[in-house]
Amino acid sequence: MINFDNIRKDFPILDSKVNGQNLIYFDNAATSQKPKKVIDSISDYYTNYNSNVHRGVHTLSMKATDAYEEGRNKVAKLINAPTDCIIWTRNTTESLNLIATSWAINNISEDNNIIITNAEHHSNLVTWQQVSKKTGCELRFLDITDGFNINELKNIFDVNTSLISITHMSNVLGYVIPIEQITELISGTNTKIIVDGAQSVPHMPVDVSDLDIDFLTFSAHKMMGPTGIGVLYGKKELLLDMQPFLFGGDMIIEVSYDDAKWNQLPYKFEAGTPNIADAIATGVAADYLSNIGMENIWNHELELSKYALNKFSSYDKFTVLGDNFSHLRGGVISFIHDKIHPHDIGTFLDQKGIAIRTGHHCAMPLIRSYDTSAAARISFYIYNSIEEIDSFFEALNEVEEYFS
Amino acid sequence: MINFDNIRKDFPILDSKVNGQNLIYFDNAATSQKPKKVIDSISDYYTNYNSNVHRGVHTLSMKATDAYEEGRNKVAKLINAPTDCIIWTRNTTESLNLIATSWAINNISEDNNIIITNAEHHSNLVTWQQVSKKTGCELRFLDITDGFNINELKNIFDVNTSLISITHMSNVLGYVIPIEQITELISGTNTKIIVDGAQSVPHMPVDVSDLDIDFLTFSAHKMMGPTGIGVLYGKKELLLDMQPFLFGGDMIIEVSYDDAKWNQLPYKFEAGTPNIADAIATGVAADYLSNIGMENIWNHELELSKYALNKFSSYDKFTVLGDNFSHLRGGVISFIHDKIHPHDIGTFLDQKGIAIRTGHHCAMPLIRSYDTSAAARISFYIYNSIEEIDSFFEALNEVEEYFS
Amino acid sequence: MNMGGLSGLDDLNEMYESIILDHYRNPRKSEKIENSDFEINVNNPFCGDELFIQLKINEGIVDDLSISGNGCAISQSSGSLLAESIQNLNKDQILILITNVRKMMKDEDISEEDRDSLGDIEALEGVKKFPVRIKCALLGWAGLEDLIKDKMTS
């Protein structure tokens, strides 16, 4: 049994007051809070063994290198990947751009097409728009407004589909995409699949070997880790074949004035001094999540999500984006009001200590398809509770009164 | 007057024992140590106001955004640049790659040439090798083995020189390059100059307006800031003209399914959730440096460097790379021994608590030009002392005895 | 409505003053006009606030105008307050007004006289305490400035 009270105590920020109220943090899809262990691992590094990695024979450098690589190991374990297939990036966005630059540009031509959904985060949309402009390939959209349907994917998928890049869980609609249906569809073809795990890896078990996907991208800051570091997982044979991303120190094995040889995996893709402290802290975050258990986290959030969706259905003027009940949805709920602008809702709730996100959630065209340019969004993590959701709905009632 | 004892107290790690000995940290060119204030600013952020930036109306998000942008302001002040010309990157390496991707590729053709020196860090060498391969332009080398000579630069500079990319201070030879001589040479021409400030910005006053340079690149981790964040400064008119670097959230202002419009400076170049904590901490580091005074730091390090170079000249079998006395040299000294391999020197000194770097220092072809593939290097910062240098030389004597 | 004792809600009530909420619910001059001389569409894509401003100029002064849009209470009420304030003003007068609005929002020195000249617009002052919303309050004014700087002759 999970002890939620103990978990809450691990997060110093959850004790703070915002505008005189107890903080209710419902902005987890934007970034998660961090347990003390993660925060302390950063201070510990800088206080006790800060040093550059990989090239040093001195003690501090060896300690730093070990801890840095141990961070990678821990992340590899979390998603069940070989350690040398874990590449550190800045964030999900950079992971996706790395694939675009190092793989897509060299493997996609104007005869090909790329499939994404209409609900992708800008990082998984604009990146492929650019690849489409550079290579001349077609960018096709799978409409998942009312949920994912494999038959609709089959309609637009063909032998020229080089790539399907799809979110594992939508950061607007909360839908969980059944990736195994897609990998089954493309199995035996040349089509590659990228799973944008920014919203899934932090919240549910994700096993890259089980899923048999080509690439997985995610950000540490959404999974209780620090800002400034993200992960790209890739299948080894693909990574081995790919061109480097950025050029400089650490990613080379040998350099002359006119040529350079690339280093082995994963270093080939990691140029310059890495984000050492945050890699260490990301490992600590991965362990923290594993210790609670990804299944437990996921189940808790499903419960919160169902509870909140149910509550929403009793409101006339609040509309939840996406289908509420017939699809598997994680702890992300976007909503709009007939009259009241999300900004005003957000500001009002903030005065009650409730942090929610408002805006286009980096999915502008999707939000616009609802004839609005902004929505409000609540999103949960393991440390959130039913009581907090109750407080949220009480405050929402006040919002309606206030602005009516 | 600077109180060095007080400065040392700001760095918790300098109090630690390594292999039973007091740590003498002489690996500052690889990465610097961090003052407590910088370390604490990171914990403070995660403990008290962690949130995603820019798009949030809630209190935490506003606090985080303010602090994040304040970090940028402080860095802008340190190098006397307009705030919106400061772009956060991961490190110097990424800053250089950004210029290559967003400016060089689009502005250089096979008729052009790029000039770098023979002593550049791999990040400022391999990056331009790649640009040369992609554009067909010529990569020319200025030999600074015996020091920088503007006349030699004049010999290889011509109307087709699109770019001069040069280190401000060599991380191997310690030479300081007189940038103003180069900007005078190219003034009125179309040639752009990149100054790799990885080793200069942390140690000496650098004023981009005074220097009138087009780009400046540096890494926070070498200037008492955290790992995982670097800076690109660019002249506004250049940055405005340049293509984006990576694609995704934050760098766009408007997105439809088939197109996107780029955000204003500096955001156009910053895709995805930024490294918020480390941007804040970098601002704290910049303030810390300013408070001591860059002139003071520089003078102290010049003194250490002269002292050490003088000591080295009394050794027969130790050779310092580069010209010892007729050129302005900062606190970076690379050396080799007739017989003893740098690795063995490094391991021995480590047992005495002295951290030095050994290897090719990411400048393989330069090191090889000395008929060796590795060198030992000591490098100083404001917290190092004459006494530490004395201990180093005592240990060096023991090294000679031990391996003779 | 039970909000007693919530300190934050005092700030809220100051921002969402009754004048503001009134303008939000009943925006003035929101009917589009035909044959306008200049018009501009301004928006903040991040939150989706939009305003469409139309001006009809006669002998150098604003003869008629319309402001319509979509967005939060602050951006829309501010637009409506704007609509109410610039009728019959010439370019220079409008520019001075915009400067004064900015001064008020950014808490800069502003003379008693200039402040008085703002009239109902002063109701926007409560937004100051919500820095992230100042952009909303200034959206229309910034658009108006762009429009008349480019197009209106003084």
Place this chain on the structure above:
Amino acid sequence: MNMGGLSGLDDLNEMYESIILDHYRNPRKSEKIENSDFEINVNNPFCGDELFIQLKINEGIVDDLSISGNGCAISQSSGSLLAESIQNLNKDQILILITNVRKMMKDEDISEEDRDSLGDIEALEGVKKFPVRIKCALLGWAGLEDLIKDKMTS
């Protein structure tokens, strides 16, 4: 030389054992041979350690060999120890030896008998305490493994 009381130096003395320093200063079998059957150049570009290994095979066993190179005391002495150990061995015997060297260096279980078979190579054990130097110690062995796996028939 005054190093008494410095605990770290004990470790150092363990790594730089007299056998090691002797092999470093007087490397065995470092003269290049002509008409070798296979050769390989291995290096660690990061620190510049290099070894050039040549083998002459006769009826499936190492008939003659040479190892020369450049680098730190550990990589070079390890190479020299290697040179001393594989004469007259066949492919399988060499592979077993390499496995045992690895086991020792990585502190894995190793039988008394296997350990005894290492002979002077055991002097390398002190390197274990310096993980970053293990690569140096294994450079030649890894190269040898690549070479015979590819080329030698068993």
